[in-house]
Amino acid sequence: MAQTFERVLRGGTVVNQDGAGLRDIGIAGGRIVHIGEIGAGSAGEVVDCTGLHILPGVIDSQVHFREPGPTHKEDLESGSRAAVLGGVTTVFEMPNTDPLTTSEAALADKLARGRHRMHCDFAFWVGGTRENAADVAELERLPGAAGIKVFMGSSTGSLLVEDDEGVREILRRTRRRAAFHSEDEFRLRERLGERIEGDPASHPVWRDEVAALRCTQRLVRIAEETGARIHVLHISTAEEIAFLAGHKDLVTCEATPHHLTMDASDYARLGTKLQMNPPVREARHREGLWRGLAEGVVDVLGSDHAPHTLEEKAKPYPASPSGMTGVQTLVPIMLDHVANGRLSLARLVDLTSAGPQRLFGLAGKGRIAPGYDADFTVVDLKRRETIRDGWIGSKSQWTPYDGKPVTGWPVGTFIRGRKAMWEGELVETATGEPARFAETGARRV
Numbered sequence: 147m148a149q150t151f152e153r154v155l156r157g158g159t160v161v162n163q164d165g166a167g168l169r170d171i172g173i174a175g176g177r178i179v180h181i182g183e184i185g186a187g188s189a190g191e192v193v194d195c196t197g198l199h200i201l202p203g204v205i206d207s208q209v210h211f212r213e214p215g216p217t218h219k220e221d222l223e224s225g226s227r228a229a230v231l232g233g234v235t236t237v238f239e240m241p242n243t244d245p246l247t248t249s250e251a252a253l254a255d256k257l258a259r260g261r262h263r264m265h266c267d268f269a270f271w272v273g274g275t276r277e278n279a280a281d282v283a284e285l286e287r288l289p290g291a292a293g294i295k296v297f298m299g300s301s302t303g304s305l306l307v308e309d310d311e312g313v314r315e316i317l318r319r320t321r322r323r324a325a326f327h328s329e330d331e332f333r334l335r336e337r338l339g340e341r342i343e344g345d346p347a348s349h350p351v352w353r354d355e356v357a358a359l360r361c362t363q364r365l366v367r368i369a370e371e372t373g374a375r376i377h378v379l380h381i382s383t384a385e386e387i388a389f390l391a392g393h394k395d396l397v398t399c400e401a402t403p404h405h406l407t408m409d410a411s412d413y414a415r416l417g418t419k420l421q422m423n424p425p426v427r428e429a430r431h432r433e434g435l436w437r438g439l440a441e442g443v444v445d446v447l448g449s450d451h452a453p454h455t456l457e458e459k460a461k462p463y464p465a466s467p468s469g470m471t472g473v474q475t476l477v478p479i480m481l482d483h484v485a486n487g488r489l490s491l492a493r494l495v496d497l498t499s500a501g502p503q504r505l506f507g508l509a510g511k512g513r514i515a516p517g518y519d520a521d522f523t524v525v526d527l528k529r530r531e532t533i534r535d536g537w538i539g540s541k542s543q544w545t546p547y548d549g550k551p552v553t554g555w556p557v558g559t560f561i562r563g564r565k566a567m568w569e570g571e572l573v574e575t576a577t578g579e580p581a582r583f584a585e586t587g588a589r590r591v
Contacts, residue, residue: 149180151189153563158195158524161495162202162514171200173520176562181516193565195524198557199491202499202514203235203521207292207506208325208379208400208448209473211237213259215244220453220541222256225473226264226578228451228539230566232474233523233556235266236511236581238292241273242305248273250288257290257580264578265566266559267511267521271295271325275304279315286322290580292506293322298361299329300353300423300468308332310368317374322585323398323505325377328386329353329424330361346463347413350425355383358424362386369396377505380405380450382424384434391443398445398505401435403472403479404546408432412546418459418466419546422450439489439497446501447494449476453542471540475533475547481525481554491527509582524558531555537570 151172160169160181172180172189211225222239229237239256241247247256247270256270269292272285286294296316297305307313308331317324334357342348362378366389369376378399381387390399404422409429413420420426438444452469459466480498484491503512510519533547559567564574 149188151179151184153191153193154184154189155193155195155200155522156184158198158200160200160514161491166199166491171514171520173563176520176564177510178514178516178518178520181514193558197526199525199527200514201495201523201525202512203519203561204233204477204498204523205236205502205508205512206234206449206451206473206476207238207446207502208240209237209451210240210242210453210469212453213243214255218541219455219458222260222264223576224539224541225451226266226268226576227572228471228474230265230559230561230572231539231570233477233525233559234473235521235523235559235561236268237266237473238269238271241271241295242297242301246273246305247271248275248278248304250285253285253288253291260578261580262577265572265576266561266578267581268578269581269583273305274307274316274324276307276312276315277304279312279319282316283319283321286320287586289586291586294320294324295326296324297327298365299331299334299357300327306331310364313365314368314372317368317372317376320374322507323375323377325379326365327380328358328361328365328378330357330364333357333360341464343464344462346418346421346466347410349421349463350410350427353423353425355385355427355431358383359385359389363389366393366397379448380424381435381438381444382427382431384431387434387438387443391438391441394443399443400446400448401439401444402448402450403476404470406432406435406439406483407479408546416546418461418463419470419544421463421466421468422452422470423468436488444497445505447476447480447497449473453540455542456544471538471542471545474538474540475545477523477525477556478531478533478552478554479547481527482552485527485553507584509584511581520560520563522558522560523556524560525554526557527554529553529555
């Protein structure tokens with residue numbers, strides 16, 4: 147008897163572990179059940195993907211959606227809306243909310259806020275602090291937890307763990323891969339005088355490459371002492387790439403589209419809109435990151451989506467906050483780099499789906515194969531568009547890429563077989579669920 151499916155994606159070029167080829171995909175129960183030629187009349191809905199590429203659902207493992215806290219600039223619904231409009235199917239959200247995500251109760255609150263209100267699937271990083279160091283082994287294994295995240299610089303209150311002993315106390319107890327914001331807080335404090343009032347171009351002078359490299363070297367030394375697995379977020383310097391190339395046994399790292407696309411010359415045009423931590427730096431660092439990407443030092447891409455309102459960003463530097471939108475532009479910006487020959491489509495897939503699955507132990511995601519969640523990012527590699535502020539779904543409604551022409555565009559977003567976005571429009575109601583992880587028993591929350 148012929149197999150029937152709830153939904154079929156027909157005629158697209160499927161990009162998976164077997165390469166790229168024309169295949170149909172049959173979906174049932176939210177999962178992939180068949181890949182290959184599927185006859186007519188065997189599905190409740192057929193989605194014509196002729197001329198399009200079907201990628202494994204893009205996973206953005208670093209976003210800040212601000213809830214609970216300053217939700218005037220973002221919340222879980224609006225941030226996830228921006229994600230699916232940009233082709234992102236799963237996000238890992240950061241713990242520097244208000245209150246901080248540093249306890250089982252705080253994590254449970256965020257999971258409840260996200261369920262069937264977020265448009266994409268999700269997990270939440272739990273902040274590692276001096277106060278909860280003794281509990282991180284339990285916290286990192288809670289369902290819905292992406293792992294432990296530690297700020298060694300650029301944070302406030304108890305989320306800042308700037309000293310070696312504080313970091314060591316946390317890493318002695320972690321068993322999953324812990325993520326770090328790696329900037330040396332001691333050097334940042336020493337160099338506060340390098341900031342020039344009204345000049346955001348002084349931001350990378352203050353937060354220089356030494357602050358980044360020194361902290362990453364300290365972090366790797368502690369990881370080697372404790373045998374912990376670590377993940378260094380938003381690498382921003384050529385020197386860190388060279389250093390990490392010799393320490394890949396324990397250390398993975400992330401690059402961001404803004405560090406791969408812009409450089410310090412863009413401060414003249416963008417001003418505080420370009421202000422991020424760690425900073426966008428001179429062009430030599432951008433090229434160093436591309437070398438790291440080509441050589442396999444960089445493991446994943448993350449957007450570090452961290453929105454502020456335009457009014458907040460308009461404050462004179464250094465009163466202006468660091469952060470920009472990014473989850474919605476990750477896919478088109480990186481597809482444009484594919485179109486320009488800077489990386490292959492297969493490498494992009496590894497950085498945005500297979501890589502995050504491998505690093506963080508995601509269950510049922512990151513691959514187009516039978517039994518996996520039917521998460522897909524459907525793209526048109528030849529489509530030319532211009533990114534505009536008006537396209538941005540974030541509450542903050544702006545992007546540093548406003549006016550940038552790109553080749554390559556997200557056409558559709560499917561999450562567990564649900565058509566979340568098609569041709570720039572939200573299609574089905576939000577049914578986001580917590581992602582599952584092998585190291586938490588792959589339990590449904």
